[in-house]
Amino acid sequence: MTTPSRTPVTILTGYLGAGKTTLLNHILTGQHGRKIAVIENEFGEIGIDHDLVVNADEEIFEMNNGCICCTVRGDLIRILGGLMKRRDKFDHVLIETTGLADPGPVVQTFFMDDDMKEQFFVNGVVTLVDAKHILQHIDDSSEAQEQIAFADVVLLNKADLVGPADLDALERRIRSTNALTKIHRTINAEVDLSLVLDIGGFNLDHAMELDPHFLDEEDDHHHEHHDHEHDSEITSVGIVVDGDCNGPKLNAWLSELVRVDGADIFRMKGVFAIVGNPDRVIFQGVHMLIDAANGGPWGARERQNRVVFIGRNLDREALNAGFRACLV
Amino acid sequence: MRLIAGPVFDVTEHVISARWLADGTSAVAVPSAGAPVVWNGSEVSRELPDHGLLGNGCLAVHPTMPMFATGGSDGKLRIYPTPDGAPIESKLGRSWIDRARWSPDGSRLAVGHGKDLLILDPAGEIVWQSPPHKSTVCDVTWNPTQPDELAVACDGGAYLWKIGGGEPFARFDWGGASLIITWSPDGRWVVTGDQTPSVHLYDVPRDFPLHIQGYESKVKALAFNSNARRLATGGSALITVWNCTGKTGPENSTPRQLEGHDDLCVALEFRPGSDLLVSGGADGRLLVFETEKSVRPQAAYLLDAAVSTVAWHPTELRILAGTASGKVQTFDISL
Numbered sequence: 259m260t261t262p263s264r265t266p267v268t269i270l271t272g273y274l275g276a277g278k279t280t281l282l283n284h285i286l287t288g289q290h291g292r293k294i295a296v297i298e299n300e301f302g303e304i305g306i307d308h309d310l311v312v313n314a315d316e317e318i319f320e321m322n323n324g325c326i327c328c329t330v331r332g333d334l335i336r337i338l339g340g341l342m343k344r345r346d347k348f349d350h351v352l353i354e355t356t357g358l359a360d361p362g363p364v365v366q367t368f369f370m371d372d373d374m375k376e377q378f379f380v381n382g383v384v385t386l387v388d389a390k391h392i393l394q395h396i397d398d399s400s401e402a403q404e405q406i407a408f409a410d411v412v413l414l415n416k417a418d419l420v421g422p423a424d425l426d427a428l429e430r431r432i433r434s435t436n437a438l439t440k441i442h443r444t445i446n447a448e449v450d451l452s453l454v455l456d457i458g459g460f461n462l463d464h465a466m467e468l469d470p471h472f473l474d475e476e477d478d479h480h481h482e483h484h485d486h487e488h489d490s491e492i493t494s495v496g497i498v499v500d501g502d503c504n505g506p507k508l509n510a511w512l513s514e515l516v517r518v519d520g521a522d523i524f525r526m527k528g529v530f531a532i533v534g535n536p537d538r539v540i541f542q543g544v545h546m547l548i549d550a551a552n553g554g555p556w557g558a559r560e561r562q563n564r565v566v567f568i569g570r571n572l573d574r575e576a577l578n579a580g581f582r583a584c585l586v
Numbered sequence: 587m588r589l590i591a592g593p594v595f596d597v598t599e600h601v602i603s604a605r606w607l608a609d610g611t612s613a614v615a616v617p618s619a620g621a622p623v624v625w626n627g628s629e630v631s632r633e634l635p636d637h638g639l640l641g642n643g644c645l646a647v648h649p650t651m652p653m654f655a656t657g658g659s660d661g662k663l664r665i666y667p668t669p670d671g672a673p674i675e676s677k678l679g680r681s682w683i684d685r686a687r688w689s690p691d692g693s694r695l696a697v698g699h700g701k702d703l704l705i706l707d708p709a710g711e712i713v714w715q716s717p718p719h720k721s722t723v724c725d726v727t728w729n730p731t732q733p734d735e736l737a738v739a740c741d742g743g744a745y746l747w748k749i750g751g752g753e754p755f756a757r758f759d760w761g762g763a764s765l766i767i768t769w770s771p772d773g774r775w776v777v778t779g780d781q782t783p784s785v786h787l788y789d790v791p792r793d794f795p796l797h798i799q800g801y802e803s804k805v806k807a808l809a810f811n812s813n814a815r816r817l818a819t820g821g822s823a824l825i826t827v828w829n830c831t832g833k834t835g836p837e838n839s840t841p842r843q844l845e846g847h848d849d850l851c852v853a854l855e856f857r858p859g860s861d862l863l864v865s866g867g868a869d870g871r872l873l874v875f876e877t878e879k880s881v882r883p884q885a886a887y888l889l890d891a892a893v894s895t896v897a898w899h900p901t902e903l904r905i906l907a908g909t910a911s912g913k914v915q916t917f918d919i920s921l
Contacts, residue, residue, distance in 0.1 A: 295640060309639040312659045313680040315700040317722040319763035319781050320742060332763055332781065333722050337682055340641055340659075343600035343618035343910070371781075372803065 264379045265342070267351045268455060269364050271405040272386030273395065274357035277415040281386060281447035281454070282354060286310060290451050292349040295341055297334065299356045312337060316356060318363055326521045327546035330367040335374060342377045350455060351378065358401045361408040362524065362545060365460070369547045382457030385409035385439075386447065389428060390419040396431070403492045406432055407524040407568050409439045410459030417443040436568050437494035438527060460542065492524070495574045496566045501585045502533035503563060508584040512541075512548060515580065520546035522572070528565030529553060533586045541565070587874065587884040589905075592916035595625050601894050601908025603645040607652040610900045612669050614654050615914045616645040622656050624669045625914070632670060637662060643684030650692045653708070657683030663697060665710050674710040685723065690730045694749075698723030703738050705749055714749050725766045731773030739764035739778050744788060746776065758788045758795055765804060772814035775830055779805030785819055789835060796837055798828070802850075809854040811861055816877060818844075818863055820851040825865055827877055846873045846883040853896040857903075862919075864905050866893025872907050874919065887917060 272278045282296060286308050296311040317333040334353065341348060355364060361383055368380045385405045396402050406412060412432055417425055429441050442449055508530060516523060526543035538553035563585075567577060599617035606613045612631070616622040619641040621633040636642060637658020646655045655665045659682050664673035681700035688695050694713065697704045703716040703723050720741040729735035734749045744767060746756040764778035764786065776788040783801035785808070788794070801821030809818045810830075817828045817836070825844035828836040844865070853866035856877075863875045872893055873883035891911035898905060903919040 312640045312682050313661070313700075314682060315722045317724075317740075320761055330781075332724065332765075335781070336684065336722075336724070337659075340602075340618060340643065340682075340684065343602070344641060345599060345912075346619070 264377055265348060265351055266381035266455075267353060267368060267378050268381050268457065269361055269383045269408075270352060270354045270386070271359065271361050271383060271408065272357065272413075273388065273392070273399065273402045273405065275391070276357070276386035276388040277413070277444075277447040278354055278357075278386050281384075281413070281415075281449070282311075282352070284447060284449075285352060285451060285454070288451050290455065292455070294350045294352055294455075295348040297337055297351065297353045299333075299354060299359065316359060325546075326362060327366065327516075328370070329363040330370050331363050334364065334367050335371055338378065339373055350381075360401065360404055362404070365408065365544050366547060369544065369549075380460040381455070382410035382459030383408045384411045384413065384454050384457070386413045386415050387428075387432065389414050389416045389425060389443075392428065393431075403435060404524060406435045406439070407492045409436055410457045411453060412436075412439050412441045413447060413449060413454075414441055414443045415447050416445065418445045433494075435492050435494065436525075437496055438525070438566050438568065492568070492570050493572055494566055494568045495572045495577050497563070497578055497581050499563045499582060499585065500560070501563070502531045502561065503584045504586050505532045505535070505539075508532070508581075511580050511584050512543075515577075516543060516546045516548055519569070523567055523569035525568040526565065528563070530563050530565070531556070531561035587876075588920040589872065589874065589885045589887040590918045590920055591887060592904075592918055593628065594913055594915040595623070595630050596912055597621075597623055597908075597914060598912045600910045601912060601914055602642060603895050604906050604908040604914045605645060605647040605654075605897045606899050606906060607654060607669060608648055608650050608900060609652045610902065612652065613897075613906055613914075614645060614647065614656075614669075615908055616642050616656055617912060618642060626669075634666070634673070635664070637683075640682075643682055644686050646686035646688050646695060648688050648692050648708075649690060653692075655686055655688075655695060657686050657697065659683075661699075663695075663706070663710070665695070665706075665708065667708070676706065676710040676712075678704060678712075685725050687726050687728060687736075689728045689733055689736075691733050693733070696726045696728065696736055698726050698738065701740075703736075703747065716747055717752065719745065724764060727767045727769045727776070729769050729773050730771045737767055737769055737776045739767035743786075744776055744778060746790070756790065756793070758786070760786055760795065760797065762786075765806060766808060768808045768810065770810045770814040770817070770830065771812055774814065775810075775817070775835065777808055777810075777817060779808050779819070779821070783821055785821070787817075787830075787836065796835065798836065801826075806850075806852055807854040807865075809856050809863065811856040811863075811877075812859050816856070816861065818854045818856065818865075818877070820854060820865075823847040823849055823851065823867070823869075825851050825854065825863070825875070827863075842877065842881055844873075844875050844877065844881050844883070846875075846886060847871055849892075853893055855896050855898055857898045858900070862898075864896045864898065864907075866896045866907055868892040870909070872896065872905070872917065874905075885919060889913070889915070 314333040540553035597617040604615035624632040638660035640659035643658040685698035705714040743759040745754040763781040787796040805821035807820030847867035849869035874885040895908040
């Protein structure tokens with residue numbers, strides 16, 4: 259999926275005041291040796307005056323009667339299309355979304371638009387979270403929840419303003435929404451930039467790198483959910499099942515799943531064992547867009563299916579039953 | 587008919603736009619990055635300041651005087667009253683400027699700037715600003731028959747504005763996304779090329795929309811001939827030419843499809859006052875058609891890279907073509 263000729267794109271999200279601009283400043287001034295173009299959508303806040311930063315108004319292209327899965331960002335298509343005409347290409351593109359932006363159309367732009375797909379790949383979604391204030395609005399803000407749901411990496415920023423126990427609780431809260439994300443605690447958004455720029459979150463080669471313990475964490479969440487510590491409608495459902503799947507059945511089930519529930523499924527990642535196939539099949543998806551590829555031989559690894567769905571109002575039992583029905 | 591290759595000049599980067607100035611003695615070429623240049627017919631006579639590290643955005647050539655404007659990622663617009671004069675620079679804000687069009691009489695310059703449509707006078711002063719649109723202004727075009735009217739592509743369709751109006755006097759909303767927009771020379775049709783492989787036409791007097799599908803890709807090139815009877819559209823290797831006459835225009839009509847490109851047609855322009863059409867393709871071919879006579883090109887030339895822009899000389903049988911490799915070349919047509 260990732261070819262060297264394509265330019266990586268990192269999407270930077272986060273609620274208002276979470277520290278996105280601070281992180282951008284670190285990236286623009288850091289000694290990473292890369293030429294990074296930044297597209298900034300953060301109107302209304304203090305922007306960055308820098309030669310490598312361009313401002314754009316968020317522009318939603320609804321391509322199919324408002325279907326959320328067919329929505330892309332026109333501003334990005336125009337600006338990135340212009341940038342990539344030059345011979346001296348940029349090494350990396352960073353897109354800062356507004357604090358209230360839905361990351362979905364940004365990600366989908368690089369899956370749905372032929373020009374963008376040819377020249378770019380999504381390296382990952384980084385979401386900044388204000389550790390001090392996130393709890394005040396996470397339950398009321400679908401934007402804040404969706405930004406966490408999409409994240410490959412969460413930077414739990416302003417960690418110095420919160421005690422260790424509260425940080426631990428906050429991490430559990432974030433993981434209950436997104437079991438796949440990596441969480442780094444930061445102060446003033448200071449972080450090893452490779453953790454932000456070299457994620458590979460949408461690279462199918464990395465999709466198999468699911469944390470083998472993610473189900474443990476998800477079980478923790480399940481427990482907390484019943485303890486009424488919080489009531490998040492965006493959750494992760496993880497499925498780990500030994501055995502082989504029937505390929506056509508699995509394909510049909512996934513296709514129907516995203517056709518019916520795709521609007522509520524933000525991210526999907528998985529590794530499948532398909533009967534008769536000696537190799538792993540790796541899989542990922544965003545809303546209705548799904549992608550699969552050969553992940554190479556299983557080798558000494560156990561043939562075990564692992565998949566995670568992150569979305570709103572997920573039916574855990576139905577997902578489990580649907581997947582198990584695909585087993586031979 | 588034959589294309590006779592003339593002088594070449596190099597702007598190093600992908601040519602966004604290359605146009606003759608109104609007097610036909612010189613041309614301006616704007617690359618995606620680096621210095622735009624003025625070419626005097628034999629050599630590059632001037633390098634202009636660029637629009638920042640993230641690149642240039644547009645070129646707007648005045649319709650009657652050798653005057654032009656450039657814009658880009660730095661949010662600046664520079665109006666050059668003469669090819670060798672100092673520019674009038676306006677910093678319009680922080681948004682990228684990639685759309686600017688002079689009005690047909692040359693008295694005003696329309697600029698898409700973020701969600702705003704700005705109207706400037708030749709001195710660079712903003713004389714009118716539309717109320718903000720819901721989304722970015724993707725493209726702008728003037729009504730050739732009404733000097734105060736213009737249309738913008740944005741927010742899932744097209745808004746038609748009269749300068750000074752508090753709200754658009756018409757709106758065509760199809761819930762999709764348009765990339766480019768043009769207004770027919772007779773003022774009847776407003777046409778958009780779309781993000782989806784389609785074209786929308788709006789019959790303004792009838793307030794009637796048409797949707798044409800079946801293209802292979804986004805439609806990035808549209809051109810009317812001077813009498814507004816023909817609309818040429820890109821969107822595939824075939825150039826599709828629609829008949830825009832009669833009560834219903836292209837509706838239920840069969841278009842002519844012009845052959846000769848092996849890859850997408852990306853640039854089109856009819857010669858003023860004639861049915862000669864020049865097209866540029868991603869295959870590097872520059873083709874000239876007599877659109878009423880044949881679906882095959884009457885002349886062709888293969889350039890060293892994808893053609894990115896084409897323009898007719900204002901009076902001569904001469905073409906200017908720019909490429910993705912940064913070359914700009916003139917071609918004379920021998921009949």
